[in-house]
Amino acid sequence: MKPSATPRRLLHEALLEHGADPARARHTAVVVEGRAYSYAQLLDTASRLAGALAERGVGRGDRVAIYMDNTWPCVVAVFATLLAGGVFLVVNPLTKSDKLGFVLDDSGARVLLSDGHLAHEFVPLLGTRPALRVIASGGLPDRCAIEAFDAVIEAAAPLCERPATIALDLAALIYTSGSTGMPKGVMHTHQSMLFAAQSLIQYLRLGEGERILCTLPLAFDYGLYQWLMAVQLGATLVLERSFAFPAQVFARMHAFEVTVFPGVPTVFAMLLSAHRRERLCFPSVTRVTNTAAALPDEQALKLREIFPSALLYKMYGLTECKRVCYLEPELMEAKPGSVGKAIPGTEVFLRSVAGGPVAPGEAGILHVRGPHVMLGYWNRPDLSAQMLREGPLPGERVLCTHDWFRMDEEGFLYFVGRSDDIIKTRGEKVSPVEVENVLHAVEGVREAAVVGVPDELLGEAIRAYVVLESGVSLGVGQIRAYCMRRLESFMVPQQILLCMDLPRTATGKVSRKALLEQPPA
């Protein structure tokens, strides 16, 4: 990163700098499905879209929903929203209509940016939301009040005036699964996101020459930050729609000599499985990162065959502060099983349930202190209060992760367990309550309980125990088909077990613990 004359305070200032620097402006900002776009193109298109957003009423603090695959319009939309002074929220394109409607209403989004192939999910929502403006790329259905992305960009004048945004303004709402079953919007400011991006860049030892791969959805903060880091650096993002077709991703990694490979355990398990079929080797990759769920040490060691020149980072984080900690790659052998220490510029500590100190080696609840901590959950002060606790200084808030960790004598962290029921599958967080709500809506289902069970490829597989109303005959396939129409595919239970009754605790609540101990037969 070149030292700049003025410090960056807003997330999009890096883009303005690169666009104004003739050498950097020609540099490739992003490669989407093989096609390269320069920083000059990015700034021009984002400024035009920002102008179009402003014409459609988006001003400082207004929300813009981006419901798109990993495409050029999607990466443009992130910066266009910021240039217009707005707050972006990226919604996973696997999201089904009902939940999309909830997120649109909860966020109060003024504009929805999407793609024609998702029309069957968003068009049914438009009738009851007449104020929502929609711009979509790709083929569009007839007789709908949807504007075409390309035409909007063509017609728009670039936004020239800069909104009065300051670092404390919101930059993004990042929706994440909550244990209550409804997603909640994590509020991050320009300051918290810029700080987090810079801290990550520092410990990952990234420079302006990086070519960072992203196969993860930008709705997932791990995917989003690959883009934010690339732009902070003036580096290149190699963006793929998904990891669904590994051979395509591999070809792109070779063609563009990717240097950074961010993955989740499911992706690494697929890589290792492909490697067993046909030897894989990516010598250009110098950094490999893992988060979302633990990467077993033996898998990590095998990845060295595939990435012989790479430093491997094991990390842990949560959307509420982006990232908590990372293990220096040189310490992987010395500290097996550890996810390291707090990211640069932040600190972590363990507390007992009563709030007291925790001795080295003993389990406690992880707390996080630093400028990367969220402001709270949008519209949900009640849930914010559960996560944000009084800090050491008057008025300060620290993040209580509710996750259990151990810390050794030298301060290295070891994950022990979660204190909520959230399931981690394919690197995604799934709320069992959200899946249970959908199951309960199936006609003929009396009761359902959902748990995560260990799975080699998925991390955790989703298992549903379903009790039917008496006299009802309903097949597992029918139940699953209903789930497919209502839930993102990664939330659909892999295992559905019909049973007569669910085990309960003394207070009458369904006991997940007893369910897990019960054999699946």
Place this chain on the structure above:
Amino acid sequence: MSTQTMDVKARVRDYILENLMFSSDPSELADDVSLLDRGVIDSTGVLEVVLFLEESFGLQVKASQMLPQNFDSVDNIVAFVQRQQQGGA
């Protein structure tokens, strides 16, 4: 369309409907639609399809063949199976 093509297509369609879409309604799956666009396959879905093809048709799918042109629609999958069975690439 040869009877062999019909057989491959029917088995591929049945597999996708039953195991990836959990549906018993054949009209929900057009033969030329992108399975990725429809959200039918995701990052682990294509591996499941590969394992199914290997078991059902005795194929060996290489990692370098896991491409959209081979797997992103029923038509592409059927054509891929036939090329493999004829010993093509």
